[in-house]
Amino acid sequence: MDDFIVLKNLRKVYKMGDEKIIALDNINLSIGKSEIICLLGTSGSGKSTLLNMMAGLEKPSKGEIIVNGLHLEKMSESQITKFRQLNVGFVFQSYNLISTLSAMENVSLGLTFKGVPSSKRNKIAKEMLQNVGLGDRLHHKPSQMSGGQQQRVSIARAFVDNPKIIFADEPTGNLDTKTTFEVMDLITGMAKINNQTLIIVTHDEEISSYANRIVYIRDGSIEKITQNEINAQGEMENEANL
Ligand code: ADP
Ligand code: MG
Secondary structure, three states, X not given: OOOOEEEEEEEEEEEXXXXXXXXXXXXXXXXXXXXXXXXXXXXXXXXHHHHHHHOOOOOOOXXXXXXXXXXXXXXXXXXXXXXXXHHEEEEEOOOOOOOOOOHHHHHHHHHHHOOOOHXXXXXXXXXXXXXXXXXXXXXXXXXXXXXXXXXXXXXHHHHOOOOOEEEEEOOOOOOOHHHHXXXXXXXXXXXXXXOOEEEEEEOOHHHHOOOOEEEEEEOOEEEEEEEOOOOOHHHHHHHHOO
């Protein structure tokens, strides 16, 4: 069951001039389908690098990344782009919305690349924004929304085509405490309903309580992995009212 995402002896070295930075070393990890995993560690420990490898955004220097039976480290750029389009949704700390587009246009953009006709795109985008509580902000631009609202738009965008995996890199890093919990309830609630695999990167221990397992990253290696016996997701899911 625990073999939806498998990492074997993963290593990533960045070369900067004469200097070698070992961002990740000897990473071995298996993640099950519909698991919620938190990668927890201090700044610079290698969390984002690890997330980027699993998402096919960066190639490893060594090792294997097997997602749903596919070896990402063996794929060409175009294969990996296709893999991302079909399988993966992203939520970033800084939302990464396109400032000139409305909430609805931002959410429907990903569907454009897949050739979904415009009337259907608009219908789906509207439904997604309603799901994240933004039914009354469809035509707002990012600058016309709060940080929490912008992150909700980016969540709607990440989940829009029901991808198998959602990657969230410090998704609450720019949000206040109350909004942090709302956003975490929303992301974990939606992932649970859709049986998606959710990988969350954070330095915040409070966030890690949302996960089934916490993978502690330290100096580019896995320090330990713990299981959360009880987490708040059941309650949260009801609260999110999805
Ligand atoms: P975290 O997300 O845990 O803060 P990162 O994965 O971003 O950490 O970075 C891990 C290490 O790799 C850090 O020392 C960082 O400076 C280095 N690093 C990350 N990306 C690059 C890059 N593109 N080039 C050189 N070094 C990098
Ligand atoms: Mg990071």
